[in-house]
Amino acid sequence: MKIQKHTLILILTILGFLCANTLVAQKDAFIEQYLERLENSKKYVLLVAEMMPEAKYNFKASPESLSFAENLMHMGFAMDWHSQSLLNGREARNWSTDKVYKVANRSKEKMITIITKTFDDCITLLQKFDTNQFEDRLDYFGLDRTKRQIFMPLTYHITHHRAQMVAYMRFSGLVSPRYVLYQ
Numbered sequence: 001m002k003i004q005k006h007t008l009i010l011i012l013t014i015l016g017f018l019c020a021n022t023l024v025a026q027k028d029a030f031i032e033q034y035l036e037r038l039e040n041s042k043k044y045v046l047l048v049a050e051m052m053p054e055a056k057y058n059f060k061a062s063p064e065s066l067s068f069a070e071n072l073m074h075m076g077f078a079m080d081w082h083s084q085s086l087l088n089g090r091e092a093r094n095w096s097t098d099k100v101y102k103v104a105n106r107s108k109e110k111m112i113t114i115i116t117k118t119f120d121d122c123i124t125l126l127q128k129f130d131t132n133q134f135e136d137r138l139d140y141f142g143l144d145r146t147k148r149q150i151f152m153p154l155t156y157h158i159t160h161h162r163a164q165m166v167a168y169m170r171f172s173g174l175v176s177p178r179y180v181l182y183q
Contacts, residue, residue, distance in 0.1 A: 042119040054108035075161040076118040077101035082154035083122040
């Protein structure tokens with residue numbers, strides 16, 4: 001049986017579209033799963049921040065450590081840098097001159113508002129993230145990395161500082177919130 005040329009081209013075109021749609025769906029699945037994890041992380045961070053009494057926000061485990069409040073604001077600064085600067089291309093904030101993420105004389109309520117907005121901005125950006133940029137390369141502390149690779153340290157860093165905050169709650173005689181799965 002002889003297949004006509006235009007029929008063969010049509011079949012190959014349809015197969016090409018099917019393969020391309022499968023690859024896009026896999027990338028979108030990664031983003032969806034990542035966003036689920038980030039949303040759960042947000043809830044857990046906010047729970048920890050809410051449960052710590054404001055009078056204990058200046059608690060430090062040692063003189064060289066960040067305080068509970070500094071951990072919270074540093075987490076926000078790094079989340080902003082990973083998402084808005086590295087993944088989105090916005091000029092990075094300068095930690096020494098930044099006024100958004102400095103504890104200064106901020107209230108617990110104001111810091112929670114800032115970290116909530118930072119999570120929301122990060123989530124909004126990642127919902128719209130063009131997965132064609134996954135393999136774009138950038139400098140990450142002198143290391144050549146892809147944008148896909150930036151997703152992991154973004155959440156690892158949140159986990160690292162949240163764990164310090166949970167430990168500070170326990171050092172302060174408080175019961176920390178129950179562990180939240182998939183965050």
